[in-house]
Amino acid sequence: MNRVVHPIEQESFRRLRSRLDTSHFPPLTRAVVERVIHSAADLEYASDLVMDEGTLAKAHAALHSGAPVVVDVEMVAAGITRRETVCRLREAVSGPGLTRSAHAVRLAFEQVGPGALWVIGCAPTALEELLTLDASPALVIGLPVGFVGAAESKAALRESGLPAVSNVSEKGGSAVAAAALNALLYTPLSYSEEKQ
Known part of the structure; x- marks a missing residue:
């Protein structure tokens, strides 16, 4: 099914370019x-963004082959418009040394196992927890936002060697994390042809 692009979106991209x-x-x-x-x-x-085209190509293939998509918060899930996602934040609890977001990552990993695409747009602790797991992700979109731990968690992601999209600064958030995943979803399988 082809995506219908609204004229406002077309004009927005024209102005961007x-x-x-x-x-x-x-x-x-x-x-x-x-x-x-x-x-x-x-x-x-x-x-500000840091990514590698070869990594994106592998993630794109995994995504279009049905790899699960895991998000840290429902705000990210709400922004991913053409794919079901896994978010376990509602069932998660915080405890000594463990935030709800980190616990949600553990629960999600127990559910989906290795090979998922992880989209972290809110909580640096979710990204930090993911880095402790043997998740073998297809891709980690690590774009949490904030003044405490966000830039550091993204630096740790880049140092981990995992396939990733991140950024250097403290900015990020649910909307940009969802947008990064949507870019891969919206790009057709024959992406070598010029997009949009």
Whole structure:
């Protein structure tokens, strides 16, 4: 089923591209950069995001082959418009040394096992917990936001060597994390052809 793009979205991307040349990015990287910028109206993401085209290609294939998508909060799930997601935050509890978000990651991993795509847009502790598990993810979109632990958790993700999309700064959030995943969902299997 082809996605119908609303005229407002088309105009938004046209304006984005009039302000920022994204043509030098490889196809999937460009898709992620543009969709994240579109979600936040923040051109700085073009230089703040960190990702690798080869990693995105493998994640894109896994996603379109039906790999599970796990999110840290329902706000991220609400932004992912064309795919069912797993979010275990409602059942999670906090305890000594464990936040609800971290516990939710444990519960989700017990449910989906290895090979999932993980989309973390809210809680740095969720990303930190994921890094302690043997999750063998297809991709970790690690874009939590905040002044406490966000930049550090994303740096730890990059140092882990896991396949990832992250950013260097403290900014991020549910909308941009969902946008990064949507970029891969919306990009057709024949993504080598120019997108949009």
